[in-house]
Amino acid sequence: MKASFDFSGAHVVVFGGTSGINLGIAEGFARAGASVCVASRDAGRVDAAVARLRGLGAAAEGAACDVRDAAAVEAAMGRFHDAFGAIDVLVSGAAGNFPAPAAGMSPNAFRAVVEIDLLGTYHVCRAGFARLRRPGASVITISAPQGQVAMALQSHVCAAKAGVDLLTRTLALEWGPLGIRVNAIVPGPIAGTEGMARLAPTPQMRARVDRSVPLGRQGRAEEIAAAALFLASDAASYVSGALLAVDGGWLAAGVPLGLGEAAPAVPPAGPGG
Numbered sequence: 001m002k003a004s005f006d007f008s009g010a011h012v013v014v015f016g017g018t019s020g021i022n023l024g025i026a027e028g029f030a031r032a033g034a035s036v037c038v039a040s041r042d043a044g045r046v047d048a049a050v051a052r053l054r055g056l057g058a059a060a061e062g063a064a065c066d067v068r069d070a071a072a073v074e075a076a077m078g079r080f081h082d083a084f085g086a087i088d089v090l091v092s093g094a095a096g097n098f099p100a101p102a103a104g105m106s107p108n109a110f111r112a113v114v115e116i117d118l119l120g121t122y123h124v125c126r127a128g129f130a131r132l133r134r135p136g137a138s139v140i141t142i143s144a145p146q147g148q149v150a151m152a153l154q155s156h157v158c159a160a161k162a163g164v165d166l167l168t169r170t171l172a173l174e175w176g177p178l179g180i181r182v183n184a185i186v187p188g189p190i191a192g193t194e195g196m197a198r199l200a201p202t203p204q205m206r207a208r209v210d211r212s213v214p215l216g217r218q219g220r221a222e223e224i225a226a227a228a229l230f231l232a233s234d235a236a237s238y239v240s241g242a243l244l245a246v247d248g249g250w251l252a253a254g255v256p257l258g259l260g261e262a263a264p265a266v267p268p269a270g271p272g273g
């Protein structure tokens with residue numbers, strides 16, 4: 001897909017930007033001329049992503065950091081700011097997911113996803129705030145349809161992403177007066193991502209996903225990148241507090257994908273059951 005926006009001279013930071021949708025976003029901004037910094041937990045993935053971005057001609061830096069660790073996020077954000085100056089575009093996309101029934105996962109399993117998705121987004125936005133260009137910066141969070149529609153085996157993700165949605169809209173209220181726009185992208189099923197591999201691990205399940213999308217197919221990472229470029233561009237100068245579905249109509253159709261039949265057996269009822 002040809003880049004249709006020019007981000008020459010812009011500084012873009014993407015947390016989670018070393019794989020999947022978020023790497024696609026980082027590459028989209030790199031192709032559009034931005035300098036790009038990426039962070040994720042795995043140092044090897046960080047190095048590989050930085051090499052890819054530099055291969056596209058972008059100035060790029062990376063940091064290995066877990067978004068659950070507020071101090072580590074703060075340190076990474078400081079390094080990114082030192083590298084390329086004020087941040088024009090901040091993307092918070094680190095996420096965790098696995099299918100599991102609410103009563104069949106441990107409290108720590110539920111907490112892990114809420115801490116990565118929701119607390120992680122808060123940590124990234126909070127650390128980014130002081131370093132955002134103002135007026136003019138754009139913050140983009142990455143949510144999921146699970147933030148708006150209940151899905152079996154996804155109680156942890158639904159709870160976390162619903163929180164991301166309202167955090168996003170609240171930051172749009174608080175930061176709008178400073179000239180900072182804050183929006184969420186709500187990707188539908190995107191082919192080749194770790195999320196789809198976890199939620200639809202077989203070809204049969206992926207075919208069912210395809211049939212459940214009004215446009216009849218899964219999306220591509222570059223289609224999410226195109227939405228991110230739009231949201232960060234002057235073309236979206238009056239867009240803030242939006243939850244932009246980029247999902248082939250999946251949410252409009254009510255996300256007609258039952259994961260329930262793939263549910264692991266619910267454990268025997270304990271006390272009170």
Ligand code: HXC
Binds near residue numbers: 095098110195198
């Ligand atoms: C039940 C599970 C589990 C599973 C892990 N746990 N996998 N419980 N079913 N399949 C439990 C563990 O037993 C542990 O609980 C707790 O979760 C934390 O697991 P750890 O492995 O110690 O944590 P950690 O290494 O931090 O890994 C975090 C993770 C993991 C979320 C569990 O899956 C991860 O790193 N994911 C990152 C990549 C990812 O998921 N990407 C997809 C994002 S897609 P106990 O009690 O044993 O300590 C997405 C949206 C998709 O978010 C939308 C599609 C439309």
